[in-house]
Amino acid sequence: MSGFIGSRTKGLSGALLYSLGSLAAGMLYQAFGSWAQLYYVDVLKMPLTLYGTAMTAFGVWNAINDPLAGQWSDMTSTRWGRRIPFILFGSLPMCLAFIMIWAVPAAVQASPVRLFAYYLVTVFLFDGLYSMVILNWTALYPEMYPELSQRSSVSAIKQALGIVGMVIGMVLAPQFRAALGWTGMGIAFAIAGGGAIYASLAGSKEDPRFSQAQGLGIVQALRSTFINKSFVTFVGVNLLVQFTFVLVQAVLPFYCKYVIGLSDAQNTLVLAPMFVVALPMVWVWSAITTRTGPKRAVAASIFLFALGLAPFLFVRTLAQAMATTAFIGLGLSGLLVLVDVLIADVVDEDELNTGRRREGMYFGANAFIIRLGVSMQAIVFSTVMGAYGYDPSLAAQPATVARGLTILMTMVPIVSMVAALAVVSAYPIDVVRRRSVAEGIEAGEAWGVLFLLIDGEVVFCMAGVVSQGHARWTARNGTIFSGAAQREVRANDAQAQLYNRDVVAGRHACRPTRGAHSLRRGSPSKESRIA
Incomplete structure (x- = not known):
């Protein structure tokens, strides 16, 4: 695989498309946060004690599902990337779960206990899917926009559309409810939010090299x-x-x-x-x-x-x-x-x-x-x-x-x-440290093939990206050697840039072989993809 996953529209159009995810996020979650309590307590007459119990449980779930979703995403390795599959396949279920919150069956409304159980299941489902989709959409931002000028301008667009989404969810929801009813409002918002999320994929891309990293x-x-x-x-x-x-x-x-x-x-x-x-x-x-x-x-x-x-x-x-x-x-x-x-x-x-x-x-x-x-x-x-x-x-x-x-x-x-x-x-x-980090990342990334030799014997052979000498490699043949002693690392056919830092997640040092050649940041060469 070469290049980036996704055919991202570039320039301002691409930033606007990507930032539509913020419109969807603000609209859906603000509508839920502003009106679900009124609907279930005042309209459907859920007892306050049951509602309070449900919200306490929801608060715990709401707190833990974000780091769980983030870790799952970081550990994911597919040919489509780490983030985009969650957005692509999670957005439709998220929107359906949002509709379920506002489409309560009559049989459920007739029983406070059934209403409590229904609310608990639907909000757990919606919030879990929302975390999975929106967190992965947000996680694309640092990768797609590495420069400060890019990040600040795209963040401005994101927040502007997010404010519009919040206003729609908070202020315009009653108008939709009056015209369409509670369920109709949920369907209308789900269609608009889902459309915005899927449109954001046209402005999204993902570097497949990062999917090959061994996660923590x-x-x-x-x-x-x-x-x-x-x-x-x-x-x-x-x-x-x-x-x-x-x-x-x-x-x-x-x-x-x-x-x-x-x-x-x-x-x-x-x-x-x-x-x-x-x-x-x-x-x-x-x-x-x-x-x-x-x-x-x-x-x-x-x-x-x-x-x-x-x-x-x-x-x-x-x-x-x-x-x-x-x-x-x-x-x-x-x-x-x-x-x-x-x-x-x-x-x-x-x-x-x-x-x-x-x-x-x-x-x-x-x-x-x-x-x-x-x-x-x-x-x-x-x-x-x-x-x-x-x-x-x-x-x-x-x-x-x-x-x-x-x-x-x-x-x-x-x-x-x-x-x-x-x-x-x-x-x-600060400004100085930020510049140093940016230069370090730019200078420290290379594609290549590494062979670790011990007494002339190849212990492992790996191909992928190395950043500042740390392992970000996909094993093609063999396994990682994690010994603590110093080892000599040699580049095969001068295809890898080696650094005087860790090569795998251990503390053994690596000395560059004389004549090792840097393959600069970008797609790997044809030879370096083959171990």
């Missing part, structure tokens, strides 16, 4: 991921940012009602400026990221987001609230753009250190950690609101509730953002 086992993969300083600092920042997002989103309706005195309909007017500003600003942040580097850009966006929250100390009218959320959109757009850029850099650095592309595990582990932000938000919200006298059974809340809500909209998220800034300062991939 689950335990070693998790350990390597969570001892990686770059990832640990990145995910610490992302956890704090996601906690702030979720907290502000959850508190804002209460703030509008009990502090400003707005109606539920006016809440939409408060949110709208945030998205109106964030949508065009993603391209501004793309340019800033390319010019200053991701680390400085994310620090600036965190600072602006925190600064935008401060006026809620004084906001008392609809106009003031709308102006404040518009300002928040400035920092929000930067954070949306930069999350994918930062984790892509972490993946690149990991490749330099391990010789493996492990996007699946890193994106999955990140998703697992940031789920904690939802739990953190719930604990903080209930603690503060309880301390300031909030009681949902009261017809009128005490005046102290307004003070508690002001704290939740200002002091708590601002402290979280300050902590995020402190963690960002420890993030090791």
Whole structure:
């Protein structure tokens, strides 16, 4: 096999096609997150105790299925690649599972226990398939767009379409429901989302060489991921940012009602400026990221987001609230753009250190950690609101509730953002380190054939890609020798570039044979594909 899997459309058209996956992801999951609770509890009358039990179980499943899907993808080796098969064959079942959520049979609706079981099965199925499809679609991004300018601009397109998808799922879903009913809405969204996902494949490609890598086992993969300083600092920042997002989103309706005195309909007017500003600003942040580097850009966006929250100390009218959320959109757009850029850099650095592309595990582990932000938000919200006298059974809340809500909209998220800034300062991939990683990957990749000789006897013969001397090889003949002593490695017919680093996942050194020839990054030569 030569070239890339998939005939990706290039240029802006290709980036737009690939980014349609973000539209689908935002639309489907936002519709599920915004309206499933109303449908099952208020319309279908599922008892709250059963619904709470289902959501607790779902929360556990939702947390663990992302790293499991990522590890499965990283370990997959097919002639079609590691990621694209999951997207191609998983999208239709995902869309059918989405329809099932909204198409509850009458016999199921008649029994609370059957309704509980049906909801549990369908949301487990939908979320598991969603993780498998969307995680693999996301994991293509660092591989397809290795340059910072590419990553920042494509991330801007992704986030812009993601915002559109979120607005459709949150704001337009009631219009579809009114016209088509709950089931009709589910079918319409599934068709649109599935179409967008499949269209994204026209803008996707995958390097088949990475499918030939020997993946890490689950335990070693998790350990390597969570001892990686770059990832640990990145995910610490992302956890704090996601906690702030979720907290502000959850508190804002209460703030509008009990502090400003707005109606539920006016809440939409408060949110709208945030998205109106964030949508065009993603391209501004793309340019800033390319010019200053991701680390400085994310620090600036965190600072602006925190600064935008401060006026809620004084906001008392609809106009003031709308102006404040518009300002928040400035920092929000930067954070949306930069999350994918930062984790892509972490993946690149990991490749330099391990010789493996492990996007699946890193994106999955990140998703697992940031789920904690939802739990953190719930604990903080209930603690503060309880301390300031909030009681949902009261017809009128005490005046102290307004003070508690002001704290939740200002002091708590601002402290979280300050902590995020402190963690960002420890993030090791600055402009210099990023350039070094990129140069190391570019200089350290070669195709070739390796023979390991011990006392003149060939112990193993392998062909594939070697990155910085680490093993990323597909065995053609023989097995890997994992001894710890120093071994001499010789290139057959000067076809392999050897490095003074590991050749397999052990710690034995390899000395380059004099005259070894580099086969530069790209497709292997005809000879080097044959061991």
